[in-house]
Amino acid sequence: MSREHLYKAKRANWRELPKDKWWVEGYFIEQNHPEYHAYIIKHINIEMDNRHIDILAHDIVEIDPETICEYTGLTDRKGMKIFENDFVSCRQYIGGNWVEYCIERGYVEMKHGAFGLHRKQGYYRPFKDWLEDYEYEVIGNIFDNPELLKGDEVE
Helix, strand or coil, rough: CCCCCCCCEEEECCCCHHHHHHHHHHEEEECCCCCCCEEEEEEEEHHHHCCEEEEEEEEEECCCHHCCEEEEEECCCCEEEEEEEEEEEEEEECCCCEEEEEEEEEEEEECEEEEEEEECCCCCEHHCCCCCCCEEEEEEEECCCCCHHHEEEEE
């Protein structure tokens, strides 16, 4: 199975911006010389021939490297992309019905080479074990909603 290798992160100057402008999504690149900088390329237009690649236009944004989140390749029930560090609510499909009392919540993390759900009890379950029987909904992320790490919302 192949997935799109996208990332999201907060802009480097996110504290100076309105909340709806904090996050940017695209392709992650970094520069280590002479100082470290991280960027998201939102889109790029190129022209190629047999010998050359010309970059005609691009939209590149410097980001806060502490907030980089990788795309899992999954979307939630509303069509939102699910990224690493997102909080998700999951409900289970049992006997032909979505069962609301079987809700689990946690945040998405990469562990042992797979994305999965980290729950309050401290255990991790890979998404591959849940794909057919669960429906997800993104309810926040650990950067914008750190209170979800502490509260009863994460079970």
